Amino acid sequence: MKLLGGVLVAAGLVLSGCSAGPSKRTVELTVHHSQFSVGELRVRPGETVRFVLRNTDPIPHELIVGDQSVQDVHEAGTEAHHAHRPGEVSVAPGKTAVTTYRFGSAGGRLLFGCHLPGHWAYGMKGTIVVG
Ligand SMILES: [Cu+2]
Numbered sequence: 001m002k003l004l005g006g007v008l009v010a011a012g013l014v015l016s017g018c019s020a021g022p023s024k025r026t027v028e029l030t031v032h033h034s035q036f037s038v039g040e041l042r043v044r045p046g047e048t049v050r051f052v053l054r055n056t057d058p059i060p061h062e063l064i065v066g067d068q069s070v071q072d073v074h075e076a077g078t079e080a081h082h083a084h085r086p087g088e089v090s091v092a093p094g095k096t097a098v099t100t101y102r103f104g105s106a107g108g109r110l111l112f113g114c115h116l117p118g119h120w121a122y123g124m125k126g127t128i129v130v131g
Contacts, residue, residue, distance in 0.1 A: 026050045029112075031061050031091070034124050036112070041128045045106040051099050055091040061119070062090045065101045065112045065128070074115040106131045 027049050030037040034057065043049055053063045064074050065087030087101035103110070113125030 024048045024050060026052060028052045028054065029063065030054045030056060031114075031124075032056045034059075034061070034114075034119055034122055036124060036126055039126045041112070041126065043103045043128060043130055045108075045130055046103065048100060048102045051087075051089075051101065052096060053089060053091045053098070054096045055093060058093045060090060060092055060116065061114045061124070062088070062116060063097075063099060063112060064088050064115060065099075065110060067108075067110055071111050071113060071115070071120070071125075075120055077115070103128070103130050 025043075025047060027038070027041060029051060031054065041049075051063060051065070053061075055061050064071065066074075085099075087099055089097045089099035091097035108130035110128040110130065111125060112128060113120050
């Protein structure tokens with residue numbers, strides 16, 4: 001799976017360098033000791049990003065992409081599992097999960113993070129700058 005992830009990232013970089021057509025990029029996020037491998041992401045307006053979430057921990061995690069209000073809902077919510085919603089995915093221990101999200105107009109600032117109990121407060125989160 002590590003090799004596959006490398007291939008996906010390489011493909012994403014190639015696509016990012018291409019100016020023609022709609023862009024779709026792959027971003028690989030590894031979770032280790034309840035921390036994401038990336039703290040801040042930069043995306044282009046209208047860009048579609050395929051997030052590949054690799055969980056190296058022995059406990060479940062999730063990835064929630066959205067603005068502060070989205071994060072607040074999940075932090076307060078009781079939804080234990082996320083599936084089939086753009087930018088929201090759960091990942092089991094030792095597994096890899098994928099979700100795709102299309103970003104909006106320039107100037108936006110979104111957040112990503114995990115809302116399993118205590119994880120957000122522990123620092124399992126990051127920012128996404130659209131511009
Ligand atoms: Cu977590």
